[in-house]
Amino acid sequence: MFKFLKHWFRFKASHTAANSPQIDLDKVPAHIGIIMDGNGRWAKQRGLPRVAGHHSGMKNVKKITMAANDLGVKVLTMYAFSTENWKRPKDEVDFLMKLPQEFFPKEIEELIQNNVRIRMTGWKEGLPDYTLKAIEGAIERTKNNTGLILNFALNYGSRKEIMMGVQEMIRDVQAGKLQTEELDEAIFSSYMLTSELPDPDLLIRTSGELRLSNFLLWQLAYSELWFTEAYWPEFTETLFLEAIAEYQRRARRYGGI
Ligand code: FPP
16 A cells, blocks of 8 residues: 555656546556667657767666656566677677666666666676676666666577577476476466566557567567657657556456457
8 A cells, every 4th residue: 555655646747737548556567578679769859879879768767767666566677789780880899788788877876765676678798797796786786776677688588588498498498397288378478588577567669660570579479569759869758648547448358358
Protein backbone atom coordinates (compact mmCIF):
# COMPACT_ATOMS: atom_id res chain seq x y z
CA MET A 1 0.00 0.00 0.00
CA PHE A 2 2.77 2.40 0.97
CA LYS A 3 4.58 1.51 -2.26
CA PHE A 4 1.48 2.25 -4.30
CA LEU A 5 0.98 5.64 -2.59
CA LYS A 6 4.63 6.52 -3.14
CA HIS A 7 4.29 5.86 -6.88
CA TRP A 8 0.96 7.70 -7.00
CA PHE A 9 2.34 10.85 -5.38
CA ARG A 10 5.49 10.87 -7.49
CA PHE A 11 3.48 10.25 -10.62
CA LYS A 12 0.93 12.96 -9.74
CA ALA A 13 3.67 15.46 -8.97
CA SER A 14 5.39 14.97 -12.29
CA HIS A 15 2.41 14.53 -14.62
CA THR A 16 -0.15 17.17 -13.79
CA ALA A 17 -0.51 18.54 -17.34
CA ALA A 18 -4.15 18.54 -18.38
CA ASN A 19 -3.36 16.80 -21.67
CA SER A 20 -1.21 14.11 -20.06
CA PRO A 21 -2.43 10.62 -21.10
CA GLN A 22 -4.49 8.88 -18.41
CA ILE A 23 -2.66 5.95 -16.85
CA ASP A 24 -4.15 3.29 -14.60
CA LEU A 25 -1.43 2.75 -12.00
CA ASP A 26 -2.78 -0.73 -11.26
CA LYS A 27 -2.04 -1.86 -14.81
CA VAL A 28 1.39 -0.48 -15.51
CA PRO A 29 3.45 -2.93 -17.63
CA ALA A 30 5.98 -4.70 -15.42
CA HIS A 31 8.62 -4.94 -18.12
CA ILE A 32 9.04 -2.47 -21.00
CA GLY A 33 11.60 -2.98 -23.77
CA ILE A 34 12.73 -0.04 -25.88
CA ILE A 35 14.49 -0.08 -29.25
CA MET A 36 16.04 3.40 -29.19
CA ASP A 37 16.20 4.08 -32.91
CA GLY A 38 16.73 7.22 -34.99
CA ASN A 39 19.70 8.87 -33.29
CA GLY A 40 21.58 9.19 -36.59
CA ARG A 41 18.60 10.66 -38.49
CA TRP A 42 17.88 13.06 -35.64
CA ALA A 43 21.44 14.37 -35.90
CA LYS A 44 21.43 14.51 -39.71
CA GLN A 45 18.22 16.55 -39.67
CA ARG A 46 20.08 19.13 -37.58
CA GLY A 47 23.28 19.08 -39.62
CA LEU A 48 25.13 17.39 -36.76
CA PRO A 49 27.42 14.33 -36.82
CA ARG A 50 25.66 11.02 -36.09
CA VAL A 51 27.41 10.70 -32.75
CA ALA A 52 25.68 13.89 -31.55
CA GLY A 53 22.45 11.93 -31.92
CA HIS A 54 23.80 9.11 -29.75
CA HIS A 55 24.90 11.61 -27.14
CA SER A 56 21.49 13.22 -27.06
CA GLY A 57 19.95 9.73 -26.97
CA MET A 58 22.02 8.89 -23.91
CA LYS A 59 20.53 11.86 -22.05
CA ASN A 60 17.08 10.59 -22.93
CA VAL A 61 17.84 7.23 -21.32
CA LYS A 62 17.97 9.00 -17.96
CA LYS A 63 14.73 10.94 -18.53
CA ILE A 64 12.69 7.90 -19.56
CA THR A 65 14.22 5.80 -16.76
CA MET A 66 12.98 8.32 -14.21
CA ALA A 67 9.52 8.39 -15.80
CA ALA A 68 9.37 4.58 -15.71
CA ASN A 69 10.53 4.54 -12.10
CA ASP A 70 7.88 7.10 -11.10
CA LEU A 71 5.20 4.87 -12.61
CA GLY A 72 6.37 1.76 -10.77
CA VAL A 73 7.64 -0.12 -13.86
CA LYS A 74 9.76 -3.04 -12.63
CA VAL A 75 12.12 -3.56 -15.59
CA LEU A 76 13.16 -1.28 -18.43
CA THR A 77 15.32 -2.96 -21.08
CA MET A 78 17.06 -0.53 -23.41
CA TYR A 79 18.64 -1.78 -26.66
CA ALA A 80 21.95 0.11 -26.47
CA PHE A 81 24.22 -1.90 -28.79
CA SER A 82 23.50 -4.99 -30.85
CA THR A 83 25.90 -7.70 -31.98
CA GLU A 84 25.29 -6.30 -35.50
CA ASN A 85 26.28 -2.74 -34.50
CA TRP A 86 29.98 -3.75 -34.65
CA LYS A 87 29.62 -3.36 -38.44
CA ARG A 88 29.34 0.44 -38.05
CA PRO A 89 32.31 2.74 -38.74
CA LYS A 90 34.99 2.43 -36.06
CA ASP A 91 34.60 6.05 -34.90
CA GLU A 92 30.91 5.54 -34.22
CA VAL A 93 31.48 2.22 -32.42
CA ASP A 94 34.20 3.84 -30.30
CA PHE A 95 31.87 6.69 -29.41
CA LEU A 96 29.07 4.32 -28.39
CA MET A 97 31.48 2.25 -26.30
CA LYS A 98 32.54 5.37 -24.41
CA LEU A 99 28.98 6.38 -23.46
CA PRO A 100 28.76 4.18 -20.33
CA GLN A 101 31.85 5.83 -18.85
CA GLU A 102 30.20 9.20 -19.29
CA PHE A 103 26.68 8.13 -18.31
CA PHE A 104 27.30 6.26 -15.08
CA PRO A 105 29.62 8.67 -13.23
CA LYS A 106 27.20 11.48 -14.11
CA GLU A 107 23.98 9.68 -13.20
CA ILE A 108 24.80 6.98 -10.68
CA GLU A 109 24.10 9.01 -7.53
CA GLU A 110 20.62 9.95 -8.68
CA LEU A 111 19.95 6.40 -9.86
CA ILE A 112 20.97 5.13 -6.42
CA GLN A 113 18.80 7.73 -4.66
CA ASN A 114 15.90 6.44 -6.73
CA ASN A 115 16.63 2.81 -5.81
CA VAL A 116 17.35 1.89 -9.46
CA ARG A 117 19.34 -1.29 -10.10
CA ILE A 118 21.55 -1.55 -13.18
CA ARG A 119 21.75 -4.78 -15.10
CA MET A 120 23.19 -5.87 -18.44
CA THR A 121 21.93 -8.37 -21.02
CA GLY A 122 24.62 -9.26 -23.55
CA TRP A 123 28.14 -10.62 -23.82
CA LYS A 124 31.03 -9.10 -21.98
CA GLU A 125 33.50 -10.66 -24.42
CA GLY A 126 34.42 -8.13 -27.08
CA LEU A 127 33.56 -5.03 -25.06
CA PRO A 128 36.49 -2.68 -24.33
CA ASP A 129 37.75 -2.78 -20.74
CA TYR A 130 36.65 0.80 -20.04
CA THR A 131 33.07 0.03 -21.16
CA LEU A 132 32.94 -3.07 -19.00
CA LYS A 133 34.45 -1.30 -16.02
CA ALA A 134 31.83 1.46 -16.21
CA ILE A 135 28.85 -0.86 -16.42
CA GLU A 136 30.15 -3.46 -13.98
CA GLY A 137 30.90 -0.70 -11.47
CA ALA A 138 27.32 0.51 -11.77
CA ILE A 139 25.95 -3.03 -11.47
CA GLU A 140 28.02 -3.57 -8.31
CA ARG A 141 27.05 -0.26 -6.73
CA THR A 142 23.33 -0.80 -7.33
CA LYS A 143 23.15 -4.55 -6.71
CA ASN A 144 21.13 -4.23 -3.48
CA ASN A 145 18.64 -1.73 -4.88
CA THR A 146 15.09 -3.01 -5.07
CA GLY A 147 13.40 -0.51 -7.40
CA LEU A 148 13.35 -0.34 -11.18
CA ILE A 149 15.83 -2.60 -12.97
CA LEU A 150 17.46 -0.59 -15.75
CA ASN A 151 18.66 -3.34 -18.04
CA PHE A 152 21.04 -2.40 -20.84
CA ALA A 153 21.02 -4.74 -23.83
CA LEU A 154 24.66 -4.24 -24.76
CA ASN A 155 26.53 -6.40 -27.26
CA TYR A 156 23.27 -8.34 -27.48
CA GLY A 157 21.64 -10.30 -30.29
CA SER A 158 18.63 -12.53 -29.86
CA ARG A 159 19.48 -15.26 -32.40
CA LYS A 160 22.90 -15.70 -30.82
CA GLU A 161 21.27 -15.84 -27.39
CA ILE A 162 18.89 -18.57 -28.62
CA MET A 163 21.67 -20.57 -30.34
CA MET A 164 23.89 -20.40 -27.27
CA GLY A 165 20.97 -21.36 -25.05
CA VAL A 166 20.29 -24.40 -27.27
CA GLN A 167 23.96 -25.45 -27.14
CA GLU A 168 24.02 -25.19 -23.36
CA MET A 169 20.77 -27.09 -23.04
CA ILE A 170 22.10 -29.91 -25.25
CA ARG A 171 25.24 -30.06 -23.12
CA ASP A 172 23.07 -30.39 -20.01
CA VAL A 173 21.03 -33.18 -21.63
CA GLN A 174 24.22 -35.00 -22.62
CA ALA A 175 25.54 -34.62 -19.07
CA GLY A 176 22.31 -36.18 -17.77
CA LYS A 177 21.22 -33.02 -15.90
CA LEU A 178 18.07 -32.80 -18.04
CA GLN A 179 15.88 -35.26 -19.93
CA THR A 180 14.90 -34.42 -23.53
CA GLU A 181 11.26 -35.27 -22.72
CA GLU A 182 11.06 -32.74 -19.90
CA LEU A 183 12.19 -29.76 -22.02
CA ASP A 184 9.51 -27.10 -22.12
CA GLU A 185 9.15 -23.34 -22.59
CA ALA A 186 9.96 -22.54 -18.96
CA ILE A 187 13.16 -24.59 -19.10
CA PHE A 188 14.13 -22.98 -22.40
CA SER A 189 13.52 -19.51 -20.91
CA SER A 190 15.90 -20.38 -18.10
CA TYR A 191 18.69 -20.67 -20.70
CA MET A 192 18.09 -17.14 -21.98
CA LEU A 193 20.22 -14.23 -20.73
CA THR A 194 17.05 -12.71 -19.28
CA SER A 195 16.22 -15.82 -17.24
CA GLU A 196 15.46 -13.95 -14.03
CA LEU A 197 13.32 -11.26 -15.68
CA PRO A 198 9.65 -11.42 -16.66
CA ASP A 199 8.99 -11.26 -20.42
CA PRO A 200 8.34 -7.71 -21.68
CA ASP A 201 4.69 -6.68 -21.61
CA LEU A 202 5.30 -3.78 -23.95
CA LEU A 203 7.86 -3.08 -26.67
CA ILE A 204 8.42 0.49 -27.84
CA ARG A 205 10.36 1.29 -31.00
CA THR A 206 11.09 4.85 -32.05
CA SER A 207 11.86 6.38 -35.48
CA GLY A 208 9.10 4.81 -37.54
CA GLU A 209 10.90 1.52 -38.31
CA LEU A 210 8.58 -1.46 -37.92
CA ARG A 211 10.88 -4.38 -37.09
CA LEU A 212 12.39 -6.20 -34.13
CA SER A 213 16.05 -6.08 -35.26
CA ASN A 214 17.09 -9.22 -33.36
CA PHE A 215 15.82 -7.89 -30.00
CA LEU A 216 14.42 -10.37 -27.43
CA LEU A 217 12.75 -12.55 -30.10
CA TRP A 218 11.84 -15.37 -27.70
CA GLN A 219 10.79 -13.05 -24.88
CA LEU A 220 8.55 -10.81 -27.05
CA ALA A 221 6.23 -13.66 -28.11
CA TYR A 222 3.18 -12.12 -26.39
CA SER A 223 4.30 -8.52 -25.91
CA GLU A 224 2.26 -5.58 -27.15
CA LEU A 225 4.18 -3.63 -29.79
CA TRP A 226 4.02 0.17 -30.02
CA PHE A 227 5.74 2.30 -32.64
CA THR A 228 6.24 6.02 -32.96
CA GLU A 229 7.67 8.22 -35.73
CA ALA A 230 9.63 10.23 -33.14
CA TYR A 231 13.40 9.75 -33.19
CA TRP A 232 14.83 8.51 -29.90
CA PRO A 233 16.43 11.83 -28.81
CA GLU A 234 13.04 13.53 -29.18
CA PHE A 235 11.02 10.77 -27.50
CA THR A 236 9.27 12.48 -24.59
CA GLU A 237 7.74 11.40 -21.29
CA THR A 238 4.34 12.23 -22.80
CA LEU A 239 4.96 9.78 -25.67
CA PHE A 240 6.07 7.21 -23.10
CA LEU A 241 2.79 7.69 -21.23
CA GLU A 242 0.87 7.47 -24.53
CA ALA A 243 2.50 4.10 -25.24
CA ILE A 244 1.47 2.85 -21.80
CA ALA A 245 -2.06 4.26 -22.13
CA GLU A 246 -2.42 2.48 -25.49
CA TYR A 247 -1.07 -0.74 -23.93
CA GLN A 248 -3.73 -0.44 -21.23
CA ARG A 249 -6.48 -0.09 -23.84
CA ARG A 250 -5.46 -3.31 -25.58
CA ALA A 251 -6.86 -6.68 -24.53
CA ARG A 252 -4.10 -9.22 -24.18
CA ARG A 253 -5.45 -12.61 -25.08
CA TYR A 254 -2.33 -14.80 -25.27
CA GLY A 255 -3.99 -16.79 -28.06
CA GLY A 256 -7.27 -17.19 -26.17
CA ILE A 257 -10.54 -15.42 -26.98
C1 FPP B 1 20.10 3.39 -33.03
O1 FPP B 1 20.00 4.60 -33.75
C2 FPP B 1 20.77 3.62 -31.75
C3 FPP B 1 21.90 3.00 -31.32
C4 FPP B 1 22.59 1.96 -32.10
C5 FPP B 1 22.52 3.36 -30.03
C6 FPP B 1 21.57 3.61 -28.90
C7 FPP B 1 22.30 4.02 -27.70
C8 FPP B 1 21.95 5.06 -26.90
C9 FPP B 1 20.75 5.87 -27.14
C10 FPP B 1 22.75 5.41 -25.69
C11 FPP B 1 22.83 4.31 -24.70
C12 FPP B 1 23.35 4.79 -23.41
C13 FPP B 1 24.21 4.11 -22.61
C14 FPP B 1 24.58 4.70 -21.33
C15 FPP B 1 24.81 2.83 -22.98
P1 FPP B 1 20.67 4.69 -35.19
O2 FPP B 1 22.07 5.12 -35.03
O3 FPP B 1 20.52 3.37 -35.91
O4 FPP B 1 19.81 5.78 -35.88
P2 FPP B 1 19.50 5.88 -37.44
O5 FPP B 1 18.66 4.67 -37.79
O6 FPP B 1 18.73 7.15 -37.56
O7 FPP B 1 20.81 5.90 -38.17
